[in-house]
Amino acid sequence: MAINTDKNVYTVVFASVMVIVVGSILAFLATGLSGRINENMRFEKQQNILYAMGINDNVDEGSVNFVPTDIVEDKFSQYITEQIIIKGDQIVDNDEAYLIDMKKQLALAKKGETPELPLFIGEKDGKKFYVIPMYGKGLWDDIWGYIALDDKMIVQGVFFDHKGETPGLGANINQRYFMDDFTGESIMAGTRYAGINVAKGNNDPLNNDKEDNEVDALAGATITGNGVSAMIKETLNLYKDYLKTIRTN
């Protein structure tokens, strides 16, 4: 039977059926898989926070290996001793603080409202770590990460990730040779919470100078690098009132 596919009625019916079929497939899939996907995302957050604290399965100098997903929850409750939410002057404990969406909180802060800022206090080998989540914009899309500080405001480790930076260029912010450079840098310039700049041509490619508030930039990724600098600065700006209360030097 030949169908006249040029008729308007047919076109409309076809389009409607197609929309319903495709819509149902996608909706079915999204609801069916959302449990697993959410769980994966939750594990990922825990892995990232632990990574910034230096708890990972890295074996050599080039790899980024997280704590495996099957034990990450145990490790997370073992090392993260306290999760707090900073809301203005109030500080409350909350065991699900790590699920807070930083993007929404930053949007609130920009509107002039008081954001709920999560902060994770971890302990490893008798040392205290303050892990702060960050969120910002790269070249194409969102970038985010975690920065672990000690009470002297020295960076103990960072983790960065991105949604869609250019592979081989900006996407390399989640590579070891970029992230490892931050470790040991001070975020303070005197008494100012200066953050850390991703700097081009700072004549310090090996990053020997830990007091200059600078790390060496990635070639070909200027805008992503600037995004990282801005993200750190913006985050510290929000958290500095709290950081003042824990700073010991």
Added chain:
Amino acid sequence: MGLLSKKDANLIKDPLADNNPITIQVLGICSALAITAELKASVVMAIAVMFVLGLGNVVISAMRNIIPSKIRIIVQLIVVATLVIVVDQVLKAFAYPLSKTLSVFVGLIITNCIIMGRFEAFALGNGLWRSFLDGIGNSLGYGIILVIVGFFRELLGSGTLFGYPVFGDPIEKTGLYSFGYENNGFMIIPPAALIVVGIIIWVQRSRNPALVEEN
């Protein structure tokens, strides 16, 4: 090839050489520029496109007699987008780390003109099996150029292949770098991909002058 008739085999072979989607038809250039700074991304992209194009061609071919011609482009677009999202969601649920690697490419796959081009030029007028072969052939042709470009850009731009150092350590000055060799930063930026693709086109056309268009 015993499995395929000569005509079918050509569906795979032609796009690899004399009818290559990138160097001859000049399609899919945008993604060839965007993601070939490293070899790994090139390979991942090639596999992803092979999956979407192979399957998409089959779906379009199966529907070819019922698709209203007035809205066929929209229908094609929906098929690609749906396939890509289905793959993305399934990976997110069952292979999360892999899905993170792929997420960058999702948008690039949907807008890849090779896919729409093959749907329109081939799958709409051919049977399931031939459409499938055409999809595989064209994605291989696309992938091989991606891998060649990625190979040279990563090797000359970063001195590595699949992330492993080939020439030594540029910061510690070991291996080739101890003789004063430097990585060429230009290879990392997208214009370098155009130049590499240009050289491939040049080599290919001087070997086979029949490919040169008359002006």
